[in-house]
Structure formats: structure tokens, C-alpha cells
Amino acid sequence: MKQAMTPEEIKEQKPYLDWSLSEAEYDYIRTQLLGRLPNYTETGLFAAMWSEHCSYKKSKSVLRLFPNKNERVLQGPGEGAGVVDIDDGQAVVFKAESHNHPTTVEPYQGAATGIGGILRDIFSMGARPIASLDSLHFGELTDPLMRMKVEATVRGIGDYGNCMGIPTVAGEITFDSCYQGNLLCNAMSVGLMDQKDIQQGRAAGIGNAVMYVGAKTGRDGIHGATFASTDFSDENETQRSAVQVGDPFMEKLLLEACLDLITKHPAWLVGIQDMGAAGIVSSSAEMASEGKSGMELNLDLVPQREPHMSAYEIMLSESQERMLLCVKKGNEEDVKKIFDLYGLEAVTIGRITAGHDYVLFHDGEEVCHLPVASLTDDVLEEESMERKPARIEEAEKQSAWEPHITNIESTLADLLQQPTIADKASLYWQYDSQVRTNTVVGPGSDAGVIRIRGTKKGLAMTTDGNGRFVYLNPEVGGQMALVEAAANIIASGAQPLAITDCLNYGDPNDPEIFWELHQSVQGMADACREFNTPVISGNVSLYNENNGRAIHPTPMVGMVGLIKNIDRVIPSFVQHPSDKVYLVGKTRDDFAGSELQKMMIGGISGVVKPFDLSHTHDYMKRLLAVMETGHVASAHDLSEGGLGVALAEMLFHTDLGLDLTLPMINADQFFSESPGRFVVTVPERAMAEFEATLAGDAVLIGEVTNSHWLEAKLANGEVNANVCELQKKWEEAIPCQLKLKD
Template identity: 85%
Template sequence: MKQAMTPQEIKEKKPYLDWSLSEAEYDYIRTQLLGRLPNYTETGLFAAMWSEHCSYKKSKPVLRLFPNKNERVLQGPGEGAGVVDVDDGQAVVFKAESHNHPTTVEPYQGAATGVGGILRDIFSMGARPIASLDSLHFGELDNVQMKMKVKNTVRGIGDYGNCMGIPTVAGETTFDPCYQGNILCNAMSVGLMEQKDIQQGTATGIGNAVMYVGAKTGRDGIHGATFASADFSDERATQRSAVQVGDPFMEKLLLEACLDLITNHSDWLVGIQDMGAAGIVSSSAEMASEGKSGMELNLDLVPQREPDMSAYEIMLSESQERMLLCVKKGHEDDVKKIFDLYDLEAVTIGRITEGRDYVLFHDGEEVCHIPVSNLTDDVLEEESIERKPVRIEEAEHKGAWQPQVSNVEMTLCRLLRQPTIADKSMFYQQYDSQVRTCTVTGPGSDAGIIRIRGTKKGLAMTTDGNSRFVYLNPEVGGQIAVTEAAANIIASGAQPLAITDCLNYGDPNDPEIFWELHQSVQGMADACREFNTPVISGNVSLYNENNGKAIHPTPMVGMVGLIKNIDQVVPSRAQQPGDAVYLIGKTGDDYAGTELQKMMTGDISGVVKPFDFHHVHQYMQHLLSAMQDSLVTSAHDISEGGLGVALAEMLFGTDLGFDLNLSWMTGEQFFSETPGRFVVTVPHEKRDKFEQQLGNDATLIGEVTNSHWLTADLAMVSLNSNIGALQKEWEEAIPCLMKSKD
């Protein structure tokens, strides 16, 4: 075994710089916190716990902008996942996490363990996971390497979720050159529980046991947290030691054992937490901090699958399928018997102690003795310089880009072939979306919908975000991300409840990137207050760069909504001929950052214009009321590709068509992406009542036909497209790109 450096050698050789601990932080730790030189193990613990991924030292000031409470929030940020009241003593639990760097390096395991990690966050709260979602962002499908990464990322998500028996019901997949060197894999999980069973990650009670349960510890994932807290580069592209290896069958056993303990023997349990980023050190130190306790651990007792592991390796390993429990003294054997039934490790590795010290022993020697607060509370928040990007200042002084659409049908066909718009079923067909038999609506709709067994209730869920809008106008782009998520929930007939997020950005030390983060979070926070959807969980993923080139700022919004009567779910496809077709919301000349602009120019430019999200929220609530009054037979929100793409998507998979009068709309506006709009269909006999509820926000534009043609008269141009031909273009685009030898 390689000998660790002495404290003096650490000071001189500065290995901590490779672990994302700065020299200033190291000096502060040794002079102000410890008053001595930290040893090798202690330095590693500080590096992990003070990483951006664990401490949010740069992003905390920005995160405080988010609202995180309302009348339904039972648990906000700070625990494994957020918890929201869904009536009748039940609660929905959800969270999203990023696994970007690991997925870029090793797509299959990176994506798979991303799913595994977020599932543990859910059942650590006492909830049974009932659904998974994802948000995936790749480079263009024009090279073999990216196609392989797409294929293996999707396979990793599918294999892990399918083996766990948890349906993947919704998500988003986009393609843009900015993700070529750093793909994004954001995983979201939703769980359901009785409110009485809510757990917390806390360790308290002198003499109570600290129990390690689950899989053995190996050397995989060491310094995964710091790996995710540094810029990515070609030199780091093969850093597979920081990528974990998952075993979904082991996780399934761990899930059942933990829920058995929580549901049937909660009186034995003080606290429970997933061993996620930074492994044992993060879970144990955070639980001790939460309980205002001291903790002593004997690392010789930690189950290990590799020989001669050092204290540093044991503490920082991010091996999967592991949990840490605080168990009341005297019940250790009782807990062990439960985990024995599932053939899982369950070992007492330490105790809660007096005071607030964090003490580790290994090979009979004390290898760490520091105050818990040094790891969790004394992190130096970093002040950040921010500056408005030059590109935005220049764009504000230029005229807006104006497209020229001479052939509406050809433009619609081309847009339907754009990978971000095109049919993604070749990917999501690899996910079991029906397992557990509670899925009402699966992938391909505005939102996934899960029935709550034994009730008439349902949960709608979605992941959304448009990085191109955020790149061009971060504040408005942040507002649009929340509005788009709310639109997907409303379109399904559900009331939005709350959000989780993954905030994916480049290097925050770049003043322009920190400005993007600050401005977009401000926009999201403003929209969250308007929609009464507090941020109850989530994560920040910074340093998403490759060789100094950052991704577009990509805040992902994961939103969950409540349907009080599952019979009132509204499908996204047209249902019957004769229904009236309405456009909800007003259409403007909004082309900056659109799929139309990207398709026509190969790039995006301009400034995304502000919009009245207060007014949008008002008519969304009116639309939801109309849905609850059974006035709407189908609804679809308008997003990428504008009204033209939304209309086509509503007809795919049906034998119906639309006959529309849009004489006031230009061919260009047909593809405008003005936010907050919907297309809905209404039975002919219910038109008057619908129009009374929606007022001037609803415009009658035509009716549903049984012709299987999309016909529309626009200003100066007309459209007459066969839906079968359009659907063929939409369905075949991605399979053709994936099969291409390029």
C-alpha cells in the first residue's frame, strides 16, 4: 500500500490542489480552525466536504433567493429530498441530482449510478419511489463518439431503473454543440409515503449506534465530489476512478430493508442518510452536525471488498448502494436481523459521543480528530465577481433577427426532424414505464402521470428547461423554465405543487458565468413565487466545461403536480372530430433562441424578450378550472418549434386532423416560441362555457376533423400537410442519425 504523505509533506507538496481545495482554504484550516497541520486523511475529508458539490460555497448566496416554503411543504432543502403534503395524510417526496462529469467519462455507469443515488435520497426519507424522470443534454448526433455516449447513457438509465422495478415516466432530451465535451445527465425520482413515516438524516443520543448497511466499500468513486467540482478537460477525460459502479439488484434489497425498518420499527431508528457524494464522511458528518453531536467511528469495522484500503480511501469512496443509520442503543442486533433477511451488510461502526468532535480510528490508530463543525459549518463562502456578458450587451444594441418563411410545410417538416424536437421513442422505449401498474401517462406526453393507489388522486411530473433562452437572457430564461414546467403540469390537468432543480453551469470563477447563475436563479425564484411552487430540493452542478469552453447555462426544473380526480386527466392528443380548437395566449414575434433560428442559421442570437408571467399564471388557472369542469378534451403546451410543431404533435398517433383559420398569423409566427401558450380542444356544445372562463385569452382557430390532414390558412400563405407524412419525418429522424456512419 502506498504510504500517505506526512502533514509536513502535504504542506510542502500541496496535493490538496488536485482535490479542489485551494491554498487559501488549506491555510485557513491549519491556522484558524485546527491550529496545526492536518494529516493526509483529514486533508482529504476537508477537500471533499468543502467542495462546491458538497458545500455550495459559491452558490449558497444565490440559492437563498429561492422560496422554499408554502402551505403544503413539509420538508424543504437540507434533507435527502423535499416532502409535500398531498392530502389524506400522504406526502410526495422528490428530488433531482446531476451526474454530469461521471456520465461524460463513463456514460453507462455514470448514468446508472445517477439513478441509483437519487433513488436512495427518496427512500432515505421513508418514501417508496414510484417514478423516475431524467433530463439529458448531448452534443449533436454528427459523430460516432457522441452517438455512443447517447446510447450508453440511455442504456444505463434503463438498466438501473428497470432492474429496480421503478417506471421512468417522463423527461427531456436535447442536442446542442455546447454539450459536446460535457454532457448533462440529471436524474429525478418521485416517491410516495405516509406523512407519519418521514425520516431525517440526524445522529443524536450519546451511546447510540452508527450503523453501516448495504454493499461493501471499494475504491470506486473516490473523490467523486471533488471531481464534480472542477473544470473538465481532456486530461481528466479518462478519470474513471472517480466514477462509481452500480448494482441495482443490491439497491432493490437495500430499498426493501430500509422501508421495512422505517415502516415497522421506526422506534429503533434515530436517523438515516444515503452515502452519496463524498461517501461515509458526508453522511456521517452531516448527520452528526444535524444532531449537534460528536461521533466516533472505527474504520476497521467498515465492510470492504478490496484489501488494504486506507482510512482516506474508506472515507472518500463513493461505492454505491450504501446507507448510514443512527440506531438507538440496544437495538443494533434487531436492525441487523432485518438486513440479514435481505442478505445485506449491517455493522455497527461507531457511536454518538459527548461534545462535537469527529474522531476516526483505523488500524488501531487515531487518524482524524476535528470538530464536526469544521467540516460542515465552517466552510468559507466564496465571494464571487459577476459581470454581464459582452455578447448580451452587444445583442441589446442590435436589431432582432427576423426569419423569412416562404414555405410553411417544408419548414415544419425540417423542424420535426430537428433532434431536440424529433421523436425520442427509440430512447425511452428502453425504459419500463408501466411497471407497478400505476402509470396513467408515460413518456411522450406533456407530463408523466402516476395514480395513487387506493385513491382517486394522481401525481403529474415533468422535467423542463431551455438553455438557449437562458444563454441569451438568463433572467427571462429562468422565468421561462419554470413557466414551461408549470405549463406541462397544467396541460395534464394537475395543479403545480413545488419544484426541484439541477442548476448546471460552467466555471463560477468566470464573472460572466456567475452572472448567468445569479440572474437565472433570480428569474426562476420570481416565477416560483408567482406560481406558488417553492424549491424544496435540488442540486448545483458547476464547472461543466471542457478545455475552457462552458456549456450554455442549463437550469433544469423538475415539477410535480396534484390531480385530485384521476378521471380528469387531460390527454395531449386530439380525441374526437368536431371539437373546437383554441389557441390559449397571445403569439408574438419571439424568435431569439428558437429551434427555427438554430435550424436556419446554425446558431442562436439576439435577446429573449420579457413576458408577463403573472398574466400567464392567471389564465393557466382559468384553463385548469375549465379542465376540472370537463370542458377540455385535450391540451398541449406550445414550446420548441412553436404552434406548428404543437399542432402536428397533437395529431400524431391519431386518425384525426385540424382545419384551422389563422389568417392573422404570419408564417414566421407559426413557429414563434412565445412562452406560456397552449392548444386545447373543446366539445362543440361546451364552447360558450369555455369561452366565458377563458375570456380574451382563448382564440378559436378551427376544429378537429377526421381527415388526417393539417390544414391552416395563414396570412399570405397556407398549409396543407398529410399527418402521416409529417409523423414519418418526426419518427425517423433520430433513428436515421443514430444509424448513420458519420
Template identity: 80%
Template sequence: MKQAMTPEEIKEKKPYLDWSLSEDEYNYISEKLLGRLPNYTETGLFSAMWSEHCSYKKSKPVLRLFPNKNARVLQGPGEGAGVVDIDDGQAVVFKAESHNHPTTVEPYQGAATGIGGILRDIFSMGARPVASLDSLHFGELDNNTTRMKVTGTVRGIGDYGNCMGIPTVAGETTFDPCYQGNVLCNAMSVGLMDQKDIQKGKAAGIGNAVMYVGAKTGRDGIHGATFASADFSDENATQRSAVQVGDPFMEKLLLEACLEVITKHPDWLVGIQDMGAAGIVSSSAEMASEGKSGMELDLDLVPQRETGMSAYEIMLSESQERMLLCVNKGHEEDVKKIFDDYDLDAVTIGRITAGHQYVLHHDGQVVCDIPVASLTDDVLEEASEEKKPARITKAEGQPAWRPQITNAEEALRRLLQQSTVADKQCLYQQYDSQVRTCTVVGPGSDAGVIRVRGTKKGLAMTTDGNGRFVYLSPKVGGKIALVEAACNIVAAGAEPLAITDCLNYGDPNDPEIFWELHQSVQGMADACRALDTPVISGNVSLYNENNGHAIHPTPMVGMVGLIKDIDRVVPSFAQHAGDHVYLIGKTADDFAGSELQKMVQGDISGALNDVDLDRIHDNLRHLLSEMQAGHVASAHDLSEGGLGVALSETLFKTDLGMDLDLRDLTAAQLFSETPGRLVVTVPEEQVAVFEKSLGDNAKHIGTVTNTHWLEAHLADAEVNQNVTELQRLWEEALPCQLKSKD
């Protein structure tokens, strides 16, 4: 077997530079933290744990802008997932993670293991996963490469989630040239638990056991964390060694075994954590740090599926379906018996020690002896330069683009066929959205909704991100991401609770990209405070570039809301002829970054108008009150394509139509994307009380008809379209694009 370099050779040849560790960091570790040169294994551990993906050394100063507490938050950032009180001693647990580079390299396994990893974050907290969501962003569908990535990614998500028996109930899929060389695959999982069962990733108690449970360790995924912390290029476009391989059937067994220990034998368990990015080293070091303990591991005891693995490979492997448990001394055999029943490995590989040293043995030698804190707490935060991009300064000084729409009907038909707007059923129909029989609203609506068994409660959930807006005006775009999510949650009749996020950006060493990150997070934080939706968990994914071209800055917001009476869930489709149609919120000339601009001009440009967060929050609060009182028949938020697309979607898959008076809007404004707006329908008998509650913020625009025609009278145009024909165009667009040949 090839011998590892000596500490002196490492210092001279600097292999750590390829592992995302800088020379300054290496020198600081050797001179300040250790007082000696680290060996090969130790250097590898520092490289992984000090990578941006694990340490957030560049993004931590920005992340501190987020609020992470309110009256309902039980656990904020810092654990496997966030936890929120939903009353009655119950809690919802949720988190999102990115798996962008792996999905770009190997779409099927990259997406599948992204789902597997986020599910483990949920049940490591003691919660049973009850729903999955995704946020997918691809290049344009005009080439075979993108089409292959779309089909592989969707199949990976579907296969893993379906085998696990976890319904995929909501998500989003967008297409833009900026994602051509760097796909974004963000996965979100939501779990339910009793508050008394909350677990933490902690290892403490001298002599207590460190137990490895689950699948065996192989060489897949080695340096996955550092792979996600470097720019992407053609040179590593086939770096499959950094991509993990998943086994959902193994994960299902692991889930059940872990939950059995957590819920039935809590006195055996001190802490539990998923072996995610950086594998054994991240889970064990972080647990020891949380418990303010030392830890000693014997790597010869780690279950391995390949021969001749080095300590470096064992510690940095990101093989899937593995967990690390800290078990009270004397209960090791009890825990092993449970995992034996599920035909899973459960091996004591180490003990908690006095002091704070992290010691590893392999092949009869000590291959690592360093302070725990050196891996977890002593990471050097990196100051980043910031520079406002010239394109933004230029756009702010220019007049806003105003489209000239000469044929509103043709514009509507074309918009409904744009890949980002078109029906995604051909994608999400591959997901089992009904397994576990708790799904009330599945994919295709503003938010997915599941019932909380044994109660009258429900949970609404959504994922939202629009990189075009953030690219043009980062701070405003960050606010809009939150507003879009909140509108989706309220549209289902739910009270927004909190958010998780995936912050997807380019290389933070570029001052313009770091400025985008800083500004957009500030905008998100402002909206979180205004909407009282703190950030309880999340993920930062930087270095999303290909050959020096960055993606649009794309923060994804995953939001969960509480429905106190599941009978009050509000559908997104019109319900009855004779109901009255209202537009919530004012429409302005918001065309920068819109789907209409992209369609007409082939690109996006301009600056965004700011968002009145307080007014939007007030509108949503009053609307939700009316929904909870049973006064609203349907609600649908306005996003891509504006009012024209939203009205069409409200009628799709019904036999209804609308007759609308929109004479205060121009044909162009029919497709404006002013944020914070919704279309709602209200029964005749509820109109008076509804109008009294919403006041001027709800504009009556027409009625629901039984004609199945969309009729709208605008200031400068007429729309008179058969809904069946519009729905056909909307439904057929994406399947045709996916099947087309170059």
C-alpha cells in the same frame, strides 16, 4: 503500501490543490479551525466536504434567492429530498441530482449510478420511489462519439431503473454543440409516503449506534465530489476512478430493508441518510451536524471488498448502494436481523458521543480528530465577481431577428426532423414505464402521470430546461424554464405544487458565468413566487466545461403537480372530430434562441422578450379550473418549434386532422416560441362555458376533423399536410441520425 504524506509534506507539496481545496482554505483550516496541520486523511475529508459539490460555497448566496415554503411544503432544502403535502395524511417526495462528469467519462455507469443515487435520496426520507424522470443534453448527432454517449447513457438509465422496478415516466432530451464535451445527465425521482413516516438525516443520543448497511466499500468513486467540482478537460476525460459502479439488484434489496425498518420499527431509528457524494464522510458528518452531536467511528469495521484500503480511501469512496443509520442503543441486533434477511451487511461502525468531535480510528490509530462543524458548518463561502457578458449587452441594442419563411410547409417538415424536436420513442422505449401498474400517462406526453393507489388522486411530473434561452437572456430564460414546466403540468390537468432543480453551469470563477448563474436563478425565483411553486430540493452542478468551453447555462426544473381526480387527467392528443381548437396565450415575435433560428442560421443570437408571469399564471389557473370541471378534451403546451410543431404533435398517433384559421399569424409566427401558450381542444357542448371562463386569453382557431390532414390558413401562407407523412418524418428522424456513419 505507499505511505501517505506527513502533515508537513502536505503543507509543502500542496496535494490538496488537485482536490479542489485552495491554499487559503487550507491555511484557514490549519490556522483558524484546527490550530495545527491536518494529516493526510483529514486533508482529504476537508477537500471533499469543502468542494462546491458538497458545500455550495460559491452558490449558497444565490440559492438564498429561492422561496422554499408555502402551505403545502412539509420539508424544504437541507434533507435528502423535499416533501410536499398531497392531502389525506400523504406526501409526495422528490428531488433531482446531476451526474454530468461521470456520464461524460463513462456514459453507462455514470447514468446508471445517477439513477441509483437519487433513488436512495427518496427512500432515505421514508418514501417508496414510484417514478423516475431524466433530463439529458448531448452534443450534435453528427459524430460517433455523441452517438455512443447517447446510447450508453440511455441504456444505463434503462437498465438500472428497469431492474429496480421503478417506471421512468417522463423526461427530455436535447442536442446542441455546447454539450459536445460535457454531457448533462440529470435524474429525478418521485416517491410517495405517509406523512407520519418522514425521516431525517440526523444522528443524536449519546451511545446510540452508527450502523453501516448495504454493499461493501471499494475504491470506485474516490474523490467523485471533487471530480464534479473542477473544470473538465481532455486530461481527465478517462478518469474512470472517479466514476462509481452500480448494482440495481443490491439497491432493490437495500430499498426494501430500509423501508421495513422505517415503516415497521420507527422506534428503533433516529436517522438515516444515503452515502452519496463524498461517501461515508458526508453522510456521517452531516448527520452528526444535524443532531448537534459528536461521533466516533472505527473504520476497521467498515465492510470492504478490497484489501489494504487506507482510511482516506474508506472515507472518500463513493461505492454505491450504501446507507448510514443512527439506531437507538439496544436495537443494533434487531436492525441487523432485518438486513441479514435481505443478505445485506449491517454493521455497527461507531457511536454517538458527547461533545462535537468527529473521531476516526483505523489500524489501531486515531486518523482524524476534528470538530464536526469544521466539515459542515465552517466552510468559507466564496464571494464571486460578476460581469455581464458583452454579447448580451450587444444583443440588447440590436434589432431582433425576423425570419423570412417562403415555404411554411417545408419549414414544418424540417423542424419535425430536428434532433431536439423529433420523436424520442427510440430512446424511451428502453425504459419500463408501466412497471408497478400505476402509470396513467407515460413518456411522450407533456407530463408523466401516476395514480396514487387507494385514492382518486394522481401526480403529474415533468423535467424542463432550455440552455439556449438562458444563454441569450439569463433572467428571462430562468423564468421560461419555470413557465415551461408549469404549462406541462397544467396540460395534464394537474395543479403545480413545487419544484426541484439541477443548476448546470460552467466555471463560477469566470465572472460572466457567475453573472449568468445569479441572473437566471433570480428569474427562476421570480417565477416560483408568481406561480407559487417553491423550491424544495435540488442540486448545483458547476464546472461543466471542456477544454475551457462552457456549456450553455442550463437550469433544469423538475415539477410535480396534484390531480385530485384521476378521471380528469387530460391527454395531450386530440380526441374527437368536431371538437373546437383553441390557442391559449398571445403569440409574439419570439425567435431568439428558437429551434427555427438554430435550423435556419446554424446558431442562436439575440435577446429574449420578457415574460408576463402574472398573466400566464392567470391563464393557467383558469384553464386548470376548466379541466377539473371536465370541459377540456386535450391539451398540449407549445415549446420547441412553436405552434406548428405543437399542432402536429397533437394529431400524431390519432386518425384525426384539423382545419385552422390562423390568418392573424404569419408563416414565421407559426414557429415563434412565445412562452406560456397551449393548444387545447374543447367539445362542442362545452364551448360556451369554456369561452366565458378564458375570455380573450383563449382564441378559437379551428376544429378537429376526421381527414388526417393538417390544414392551416395563415396571413401569408397555406399549410396543407398529410399527418401520416408528417408523423413518419418525425418518428424516423432520430433513429436515422443515431444509425448514420461519419
């Protein structure tokens, strides 16, 4: 066939520069790896596979800082998702992925296909997805375009997940002007499986079949991986060709067919992998590399829904709902029959070969002949300059900002109406959180909780990320992201197991942004080691900028915890009158990056102060231990809005109140965001044991009442707030802002 450009024309005209392949990389490929000029198709494959999204060429050096093993990890980074032992021969499988640029350009399809892609990562491991979560970061709701994007993003997540029959049980939604031109859509999926069914993305065994299963290939999503690996601007605001189009009903069929094959006929299958970023080339080359094999593919056999597709288009399409299988020779028809039952394509498009060459044929001609390793292992890692931002050096010389609260009750009411704090029910009600009837705790609590049928066990799960803290102090902010996730898991009565992450940053070629990445990953890694929660999966999403303005560095932590006895799940709402109320953890003057600061001055400033990570972990372990004895009635971690907001949230949707005395807390500190704190209610009969276990890390501050009033005596003021009035303002804030007239 004719190539779009000859190899010589590619060398002269350099189209690869538009595909995020640098001139130095192209020269290295042609001189050092191939000893010849790559053709058009080959150049496109290199551009996709060497993109940051697929290769992590700029971020590998910092990713090595993460711990990724402990006594429970069965599969760490490198496969479709991470796998953790949860006893009794069972395993939990989970991963998070970003779909930021696609969702910014086309919110509905970008968000929907983000969900579809992460679900395929889960069932490619042999696990059935049991829950979805998300982490969404939008610009301000004062912008009518952003209001549209919020509604479309949420609708895309809801439509895809609901059609798949998988509950969305937890997540987070924040609003900040830094995400105005580049919003963040991070999706997480959790699956359950028997350990014996664990699969790998591997292709091996000379003569074994490479089978394409699922939907047909179209021209949607071409170069999606490189689209996610470049700076964003108004010029590509309408680059919808790089965004995939999803079909959740097709994916549901694909899920069931794949799990049928994996669980009922494991002897037929050598390996399985999702066709995600970079489409067929990514899945096939990575499987061949993992199996230390060669591979030949005939692209004429690839099911196509559009005519006259070139080899370049077929290989780089990111059409959804597709998987690649390596099947033992002789079982091809057996596999095809399974997929026929579900009305899905199942076609042998190639074979495993001797040696280590990756060869493609199209229209009867050889259009690609490369060493497998050149696509997967020979990527040039790129060193980045790093420099501490001048803004941080300047902030370290300045006095800390102080809020000076004069009216505590009105400040509390105003904070409860800030979009990041306000009730998100008007958004997440679109998600089915109860489908499959295993949901014990759904959206609106500290963590979602799913029961494991046939056992007493449960799984708690959460997503957390606060870019403001990381922006002001990357290392401490990274620690806080991990601690916040652990606090949500522990507040539910679960033991943290491990994490997945989405590392969302700006352009790593900016020395200040790479410094943010490095320092925050170091902070996260230190906290992971302290809490024994290794990173078992995740992704890096760089180049999150618009017209040269970067988002706040926003590492998202997705954490899963194990509940030994599902009967002892801890609710986040107060339960009984006369229960005693304790404040766990130390409250300091922590206002830098807080919701209070943003509300009062319209932005953030200052330096986020370090905290004692080891001591925080110590008392959180002790808190969990006393929870597991059944002596805690409710618990809620303190995050945005601090103690004041947490106390109000614990009373919403109840008919109870609180009567508190807090002589150690002043009006300002009532809204401080010191990390690692909890409000815990304890039955009177359990006070002695609770106080003995927590010692000086828990302070008795009052009791639960029948009044439905929040009453608190502070060091320099009092709160006497009607909970019904606070709840009304909290619930109506986002619906009112979404309906603003332009």
C-alpha cells in the same frame, strides 16, 4: 498506520490543490479551525466536504433567493429530498441530482449510478420511489463519439431503473454543440409516503449506534465530489476512477430492507442518510451536525471488498448502494436481522459521543480528530465577481433576427426532424414505463402521470430546461424554465405543487458565468413566487466546461403537480371530431434561441424578450379551473418549434386532423416560441363556459376533423400537410441519425 504524506509534506507539496481545496482554504483550516497541520486523511475529508458539490460555497448566496416554504411544504432543502403534503395524510417526496461529469467520462455507469443515487435520496426519507424522470442534454448526433454516449447513457438509465422495478415516465432530451464535451445527465425521482413515516438524516443520543448497511466499500468513486467541482478537460476525460459502479439488484434489496425498518420499526431508528457524494464522510458528518452530536467511527469495521484500503480511501469512496443509520442503543441486533433477511451487510461501525468531535480510528490508531462543524458549517463561502456578458450587451444593440419563411410545410417537416424535436421513442422505449401498473400517462406526453392507489388522486411530473433561452437572457430564460414546467403540469390537468432543480453552469470563477447563474436564479425565484411553487430540493452543478468552453447555462426544473380526480387527466392528443380548437396565450415574434433559428442559421443570437409573468399565471390558473370541470378534451403546451410543431404532435398516433383559420398568425409566427401558450380542444357543448372562463386569452382557431390532414389558413399562407408523412419523418429522424456511417 503510515499516512501517504506527513502533515509537513502536505503543507510543502500541496496535494490538496488537485482535490479542489485552495491554498487559502487550507491555511484557514490549519490556522483558524484546527491550530495545527491536518494529516493526510483529514485534508482529504476537508477537500471533499468543502467542494462545491457538497458545500455550495460559491452558490449559497444565490440559492438564498429561492422561496422554499408554503402551506404544503413539509420538508424543504437540507434533507435527502423535499416533502410536500398531498392531503389525506399522504406526501409526495422528490428530488433531482446531476451526474454530469461521471456520465461524460463513463456514460453507462455514470447514468446508471445517477439513477441509483437519487433513488436512495427518496427512500432515505421513508418514501417508496414510484417514478423516475431524466433531463439529458447531449452534443450533436453528427459526432460518432456522441452517438455512442447517447446510446450508453440511455442504456444505463434503462438498465438500472428497470432492474429496480421503478417506471421512467417522463423527461427531456436535447441536442446542442455546447454539450459536446460536457453532457448533462440530470435524474429525478418521485416517491410516495405516509406523512407519519418522514425520516431525517440525523445522528443523536449518546451511545446510540452508527450502522453501515448495504454493499461493501471499494475504491470506486474516490473523490467523486471534487471531480464534479472542477473544470473538465481532455486530461480528465478518462478519469474513470472517480466514477462509481452500480448494482441495481443490490439497491432493490437495500430499498426494501430500509422501508421495512422505517415503516415497521420506527422506534429503533434515530436517522438515516444515503452515502452519496463524498461517501461515508458526507453522510456521517452531516448526520452528526444535524443532531448536534459527536461521533466516533472504527474504520476497521467498515465492510470492504478490496484489501489494504487506507482510511482516506474508505472515507472518500463513493461505492454505491450504501446507507448510514443511527440506531438506538440496544436495537443493533434487531436491525441487523432485518438486513440479514435481504443478504445485506449491517455493521455497527461507531457510536454517538458527547461533545461535537468527529473521531476516526483505523488499524488501531486515531487518524482523524476534528470538530464536526469544521467539516459542515465552517466552510468559507466564496464571493464571486460578476459581469454582464459582452455578447448580451452587443445583442441588445442589434436588430432582432427575422426568419422569412417561404415554404411553411417544408419548414414544418424539417423542424420535426431536428433531434431536439424529433420523436425520442427509439431511446425511451428502453425504459419500462408501466412497471407497478400505476402509470396513467408515460413518456411522449407533456408530463408523466401516476395514479395513487386507493384514492382518486394522481401525480403529474415533468423535467424542463432550455439553455438557449438562458444563454441569451438569463433572467427571462430562468422565468421561462419555470413557466414551461408549469405549462406541462397544467396541460395534464394538475395543480403545480413545488419544484426541484439542477443548476447546470460553467466555471463560477468566470464573472460572466456567475452573472448568468445569479440572474437566472433570480428569474426562477420570481416565477416560483408567482406560481407558489417553492424549491424544496435540488443541486448545483458548476464547472461544466471542456477545455475552457462552457455549456449554455442550463437550469433544469423538475415539477410535480396534484391531480384531484384521476378520471380527468387531460391527454395531449386530439380526441374527437368536431371538437373546437383554441389557442391560449399571446403569440409574438419570439425567434431568439428558437429551434427555427438554430435550424436556419446554425446557431442562436439575439435577446429573449420579457413577458408578463403575472398575466401568464392568471390565465393558466383559469385554464386549469375549466379543465377540472371536465370541459377540456385535450391540451398541449407550445414549446420547441412553436404552434406548428405542437399542432402536428397533437395529431400523431391518431387518425384525426385539424382544419384551422389563423388570420392573426403569419408564416414566421407559426414557429415562434412565445412562452406560456397552449392548444386546447373543447367539446362543442362546453364552448360557452370555456370562452367565458378564458375570456380574451383564448382564441377559437378551428376544429378537429376526420381527415388526418393538418390544414391551416395563415395570414400570409396555407398549410396542407399529410399527417402520416409528417409523423414518418418525425419518427425516423433520430434512429436514422444514430445509424449514420462514419
